[in-house]
Amino acid sequence: MLEQAVRSVLTAPDDTLDLALDTGASLLAASAGQWPAVSRALLGYADTAVGRCWSAGWRPADLVRVVRRELKPVHLALAVDLIAAENRRHPATGPDRRWREQLRELDADAWWPDDEQFLGAFAHRHRLDRFALATAALELLRSWGRLPPIAPVGPAPGHSGRAAGRSVRAEHPAGPATGEPRMLARIRALLAKAESTEYPEEAEALTAKAQQLMAQHSIDEALLAAAGADRDTPAAVRIGVDNPYEGPKTMLLDAVAAANRCRVVWAKEFGFCTVIGFDGDLDGVELLYTSLLVQATHALNKAGSGKDSRSKAFRQSFLVAYAARIRERLTAATERATSDAAAGRHLREDGTEEQLLPDARLLPALAARSAAVDDEVGRLFPKLVSQRVRVSDGEGWVAGRAAADRAALHGRAGEIRD
Template identity: 75%
Template sequence: MGRRGSNGQGTAADGLVARAVQQVVAAPDGVLDHALDGGASLLAASAEQWPEVSRALLAYADRAVGRCWTAGWRPADLVRVVRRGLGPAHLAMAADLIAAEGRRHPAAALDRRWREQLRELACEVWWGPDSDYLAAFAERNRLDRFALATAALELLRAWALLPPITPVGPVPGQTAPRAGTRPAEGEPRMLGRIRALLAKAESTEYPEEAEALTAKAQQLMAQHSIDEALLAAGAAAKDAPAALRIGVDSPYEGPKAMLLDAVAAANRCQVVWAKEFGFCTIVGFDADLDAVELLYTSLLVQGTAAMHKAGSRRHRDGAPRTKAFRQSFLVAYAARIRERLTAATERATADAAAGRHLREDGTEERLLPDERLLPVLAAREEAVRDTVGRMFPKLVSQRVRVSDGDGWAAGRAAADRAALHGRSGSIER
């Protein structure tokens, strides 16, 4: 927090930072450069005052980041906003300011996905407790005071202009993680194994190996989801749908959102796309949300690689592939994946209802048919629909245009080759 010196310099630095940020935030786009130059000049003018400016800026950023949390934003969301509109120095500073604000919250005050985001974003306080953060950042990133002050003001402006959005989890320090979410010690061993299988499937050069690895991961994923549903149905404290956000980056955001929607629907989740912010909100139960995140990431890697391979070829007349080809390719890929996943989910549910159970080691065992399963799954799907209706009362549908027949045909063919197959009688997702 900002430190107050006996000579009042700390108070002056606090006011200086607040004034500079406010004038940049209030500036229309047409005069933004002028406001940035003026604000950065105010902050960077005095080398002697720079340490106090650093402390004041961290204190101001603490409050700014906290307001973003209250408005429904999460760490990955704030970083995504910066990545879409600013540069590498802004990204590094965003992670630092999120980490600095995070010192206020013990780990027990954060839900599992919040902790995972902080870890994936490498948010850590790397500067010393008594060091000058801005000086250390400038040295690490080779920036002068004026360039660094400009970057800080641009970053704080981007966050200050964010509107409130529908929250997808508790706010640190204000609400305890909801009952039924995964405990603090980490994800289940099953999910760790699924993650490892998918990573191997994406990295291997042999299609047959990738298909076998992905099939095993999908089988374990489906059984994990069904096991979680039955376990929750028998628990005294009833589980409830949750939500997460997944980034959908340009180019071809529409087809990517379609692919995510296909994966989510097959896993009894629903998707709401916020195109202007570059993410989709997925609503479902925890185990199903985990499945959607893992499977979408894997299928997007496969689909993008297939699109680039097909797009590198030329048309029969020698003309290069176009953006329309790639757009149509991904739309067709998503549509065909939807068909295959829907059929696979129906088979998986029928197998589970008949008592065919997949062990973690991949072998099957026969159990007595569980008459609870179908009503439990139907009730969970209804709960997801109700939650989406409460979270997003005003939704509109959007169509994605297909304008290249070759791209459509190639995309469906690539979806047919995607690693989704399991052996006969196994559970697929």
């Protein structure tokens, strides 16, 4: 009965969808006596549906992002629980660090006593009747069931340590946070200090040190690869980029990625960007992009007091200019760090500096890593197009560049809201 209801909803055109939903939900919710069986059947069906999404390249954060964009909060809560239910089939150690981080951030935990009581417990928790919950479940399964395959960014549960035919690097050593690389934990700590200080000069110094550490880590890994001591290959992550002003946000992400020898591919229809690069660089890109996005929000909200500063044209132009100026600053910082490293000036992980002999392998090694990233982009996305972002407000452009010049390149997690 559940399979029949889901099939009817999946295949219904938009003009008859309401009828299919009402018919299916009425059948499923008709009897309190059969509700436990419906509950067990739903979790079983969802295991298959979610597993199909994993095989098609989707990851936990992606499925939740789709629901957040298209449906309502109750669907979002149900989505997390169905992901948690499916996750019980897999060992807690896999498939990779970022997958586990996504599950942890979603708080995906099977909290219900048993599968027959799941729907009853969920309905009680969210104050829903049987019909409303059955409708939400069918709408959710329709949303997931219509997703197309996408380029994978890592192994799926139940698969070997290979993603799309390419080797996946072994896990990083654990840092202070569970599964977090030690380098990233150190950078996060420096940025937290920069965020909490009341003295701009101290914030600038701490943030600059964090940026140096990021650049030096990338350089160290390039030299390890050149020496044959590291078999690292490019990887990929997805980062959500939603409206409003998704174009300028993508430009900002691309600016951060380019400065860290990564590439960005924007999937506008799904509200995310895929960032391709080497593993440690990807960690830094995600952290720094989130920080700069918060600062852009604060600067935008403070920019000007006239009514024009609240217009869409002003805000769009402001954020495009902000991203363009950040690109210039980060590119210059990367070039300085590379020049220092080529001259033998090395930044240790504890933040102190040491003088080493210049290493002639550095620039060829960095070039090789950039070429490897380009090759991976071509393999994952053989057909790409570029898109221009329009600037239509001169005042917004000037204000955005000025705000980017003031950015301390640190911050805490958040997003732009209009």
